[in-house]
Amino acid sequence: MNYLLPERLERLAREYALGTLAGPARRRFERVLRQTPAAVRAVGAWQERLGGLAATVPLMQPRDSVWRALEQRLFASARVAPRGALQWLWGVLSVRALGGVLAGALLCVALLRFQPGLIGLEPQSDVLPQSYVGLLTDSAGRPTVLASSKRHGRLMTVKLLQPVAIPEGSVAQLWALPKDGSAAFPVGVVPGSGTATVALADTSEKLFYDVSRLAVSIEAAPAKAGDKPSGDFVLSGHCVKLW
């Protein structure tokens, strides 16, 4: 379907903004939105028009727990949970019980050391999680960036296998290139060396389902949704599903 015919785009944009576009058609149009600035603008205009209808909706104060849960999910230190769990364990176990647990643990270790298939975990420990992975090479074909993200995750880990020269005041912008040849969309900014975690705009599954390649260009500023690469790609490679 050609989504760019003005009349069709206008019809889909207003139905999407109102919410009456449903099911697979809604999902398909969301993919178009990620790649087509004209569609983003058409939807934006309708959202503005409809936005006026939200002004009279009575206010409703969320409970404090909503903000606390949000903070916990977004900013909780990774170390807090295990430490809390350990303290709980110490509180529950008496010295005698601990002796029993240790003996049990030793028995498990001994059994699994010689019979790892007993609990059926042997093959799974070798299996990588379902992920999207990209290996980007430079113009000379040298592997330069390894990008990976769990299928339903919202974070991408980027590892630089060799440093990339990024001019002062510029950024190395990572792009996703859909397999149908439609416009590349921005994923995030990668560092010149080391590793980094890039927060994704959506889950990998939604973003990369139709993506066949990843590429990096040098940009003056981080790209926003709807932007296009300003120049040639300095790195590129396939984006594959790891399952």
Next chain:
Amino acid sequence: MLSNEDLAALLSRVALGDRAAFEQVYRASCAHLLGVAFRILNNRERAEEVLQEAFMSVWYSAGGFDASVAGPMTWLINIVRNKAIDALRSGKTERASTLALDEEAMAVAADATQQPQALLERSLEKLRITGCMGELGAPQRQALALAYYRGMVHTEIAETLGAPLGTVKAWVRRGLDKLKDCLEAAGVRQDSLA
């Protein structure tokens, strides 16, 4: 109440990972956004879950906010409405077999001023386009109100209003066309909508 400019500036700081700005955006908009989600889901707990999910998206995708496409409040409302609509549609089966015991939902149902059509009429007054939109028939305005405030699709509106599907599609289409014309005729600036 923050102005659109303040809110846009805060969102640009959120895009850079500024937690204090993120909390300010939340505090300034959460009551309005929860109201929007609650109209669609009719259940406080589910609406609060949606609000939380929406703000996760705000944190991760504030860089995608583009003031030239839509105002900041419109952008936030859009995130919340889309999440609420997704939650509404994915939870249909679950709710069909569950008795709703949410007291607030009961109170809203009993209060006619909170019904979709009343909300629409008050919005049209506020936008000063009541006269212009009055050229539409009542069922056309009602169809628009059910779609916007309740997140209903055409088939659900047809069922609620007891009208044929094709007619309802035409009502919604005409309602939207009229809204666009009336806003343009009234010279409502997009920025002042949020």
